[in-house]
Amino acid sequence: MYVAVKGGEKAIDEAHAWLAHERRGDPATPVLDTAQIREQLTLSCYRVMAEGSLYDLDLAALAIKQARGDLIEAIFLIRAYRTTLPRFGVSAPIDTSAMLCLRRISATFKDAPGGQLLGPTFDYTHRLLDFTLLANGEAPLKRDERDSLAKGMASQSAEPLARVSDILGNDALLQAEPTGDEAPGDLTREPLEFPADRALRLQSLSRADEGFALSLAYSTQRGYGRNHPFIGELRVGVVEVSMEIPELGFSVVIGEMTVTECETVNQFVGSRKQPAQFTRGYGLTFGHTERKAIAMALLDRALRWEELGEDNVGAPAQDAEFVLSHADNIQATGFLEHIKLPHYVDFQSELELVRRLRAEAGQ
Amino acid sequence: MGLLARSGIEALRDAWGALNLSPEFEWLRAPETGAVMVRGRAGGSGKPFNLGEMTVTRCALRLLDDGVIGHAYVQGRDRSHAERAALADALLQTRHAEVVQRIVIAPLAEQLAAARAEQQDKAAATRVDFFTLVRGEDQP
Numbered sequence: 001m002y003v004a005v006k007g008g009e010k011a012i013d014e015a016h017a018w019l020a021h022e023r024r025g026d027p028a029t030p031v032l033d034t035a036q037i038r039e040q041l042t043l044s045c046y047r048v049m050a051e052g053s054l055y056d057l058d059l060a061a062l063a064i065k066q067a068r069g070d071l072i073e074a075i076f077l078i079r080a081y082r083t084t085l086p087r088f089g090v091s092a093p094i095d096t097s098a099m100l101c102l103r104r105i106s107a108t109f110k111d112a113p114g115g116q117l118l119g120p121t122f123d124y125t126h127r128l129l130d131f132t133l134l135a136n137g138e139a140p141l142k143r144d145e146r147d148s149l150a151k152g153m154a155s156q157s158a159e160p161l162a163r164v165s166d167i168l169g170n171d172a173l174l175q176a177e178p179t180g181d182e183a184p185g186d187l188t189r190e191p192l193e194f195p196a197d198r199a200l201r202l203q204s205l206s207r208a209d210e211g212f213a214l215s216l217a218y219s220t221q222r223g224y225g226r227n228h229p230f231i232g233e234l235r236v237g238v239v240e241v242s243m244e245i246p247e248l249g250f251s252v253v254i255g256e257m258t259v260t261e262c263e264t265v266n267q268f269v270g271s272r273k274q275p276a277q278f279t280r281g282y283g284l285t286f287g288h289t290e291r292k293a294i295a296m297a298l299l300d301r302a303l304r305w306e307e308l309g310e311d312n313v314g315a316p317a318q319d320a321e322f323v324l325s326h327a328d329n330i331q332a333t334g335f336l337e338h339i340k341l342p343h344y345v346d347f348q349s350e351l352e353l354v355r356r357l358r359a360e361a362g363q
Numbered sequence: 364m365g366l367l368a369r370s371g372i373e374a375l376r377d378a379w380g381a382l383n384l385s386p387e388f389e390w391l392r393a394p395e396t397g398a399v400m401v402r403g404r405a406g407g408s409g410k411p412f413n414l415g416e417m418t419v420t421r422c423a424l425r426l427l428d429d430g431v432i433g434h435a436y437v438q439g440r441d442r443s444h445a446e447r448a449a450l451a452d453a454l455l456q457t458r459h460a461e462v463v464q465r466i467v468i469a470p471l472a473e474q475l476a477a478a479r480a481e482q483q484d485k486a487a488a489t490r491v492d493f494f495t496l497v498r499g500e501d502q503p
Contacts, residue, residue: 049415050415053415053416054398054418055415056440058439059440082398085396085397085418086397087416088397088398088419088421090399090400090401091399091400091402093402093403094404096404096407097408100482101486102485104486110492115490115491115492116492116493117486117487117490117491118489118490118491163407163408165407177406179408179409179410181410181411182410182411183411184411188400188413188416198405199410199411199412200412202403202412202414203412203415206415240369241417242365243399243436252364253365253369254368254436254438255417255437255439259403263406263407280406282406284403286414
């Protein structure tokens with residue numbers, strides 16, 4: 001049992017004042033502007049938005065600044081803020097087929113219709129430190145060269161890029177996605193209970209800690225619930241968000257957002273009645289967060305074992321209760337870090353017990 | 364309304380400044396910031412699920428001289444952005460519609476189209492062709 005303590009107000013105030021001072025760092029260095037964080041540490045902002053489960057780049061940048069770059073602390077700030085917002089409604093499901101793709105690759109078809117667009121990627125970089133950045137220099141942007149290159153090539157057509165999964169789906173080589181329009185459960189409104197349906201699992205995975213999702217997804221690749229994933233398609237880009245406005249009685253676009261979508265094509269299922277088909281895993285995350293989206297797709301697929309009639313081999317990634325109950329880094333860090341707080345009374349009782357046991361043993 | 368919601372705060376402010384109209388109005392709903400739960404679909408085309416929320420600011424107002432009502436639901440937390448969007452929505456239903464269309468809406472549409480085209484060009488410049496290499500196992 002936790003017994004509360006009181007006191008220490010002055011020390012706490014002093015500690016917070018020092019924290020503010022430390023956050024600012026050496027006053028001889030320029031102040032970090034939230035616009036700089038938003039524009040230059042964008043991938044940190046995306047992670048904070050994805051795991052904070054609130055799409056607002058400026059707030060993510062502010063949270064990162066306030067948290068001194070501690071991303072889980074920043075996610076905590078965003079989660080706390082979102083609880084203060086009234087819910088205006090729910091959007092229509094975003095249409096990722098109509099995405100303006102900044103990046104779109106397929107590891108299954110080299111000639112995917114619309115082509116493979118690498119976009120702004122770290123892939124194929126040499127992972128060598130660029131010391132010109134350390135010297136605060138920037139390599140000159142080869143803008144003119146790139147612009148002329150872009151103009152010389154056929155522009156991305158105004159037509160949306162076809163989904164790779166549709167190509168396989170058309171020949172029934174890929175299992176069709178179950179369709180429907182029933183309202184999904186919302187774990188921000190109702191506590192997560194098990195068994196959790198796929199909609200709840202996807203919501204939970206989309207806001208899951210990237211490190212946790214990555215490690216568990218990796219465990220499936222190493223054999224703990226292996227499901228042989230191929231990246232059918234990975235796309236990063238901008239989608240419109242629309243919502244039906246009650247006072248107008250029709251749907252309008254209320255904004256747009258950058259999202260990452262990953263569709264995996266996995267080991268097939270089949271039976272005497274049903275010819276063999278590939279199966280799917282799905283990842284969708286706020287921002288350009290592709291490591292997370294891929295991990296989400298692998299975990300989504302692993303958690304579908306029952307629905308797909310596979311064996312539960314006892315792998316951690318197949319255990320929805322294990323995965324979803326431990327995926328949220330704010331829940332996890334809340335419980336983990338609370339043990340730093342004073343536990344003097346509980347410890348005293350344990351201490352008494354150990355002393356008594358020792359005394360009894362010594363008699 | 365969609366265009367006004369997606370426009371940058373500065374872009375709408377500048378276009379609004381160029382319009383040089385300041386109609387009197389009363390609030391039906393003063394600007395307030397809240398969240399909208401954004402949904403996705405499993406597999407992109409399957410059943411819906413809740414992806415996460417986004418910040419949205421909304422307001423509604425009535426023009427005093429002709430009673431026309433304007434609404435706004437705009438992404439983000441900027442109240443003045445929502446106010447301008449609602450005013451533009453109202454004015455588009457009045458005799459000022461043509462001038463609002465010409466001075467506010469058309470330039471914003473152009474800017475968004477240009478930004479979109481630039482992104483598409485940049486992405487097109489990173490289009491890649493992969494070749495699979497012969498590995499040689501079949502050769503004698």
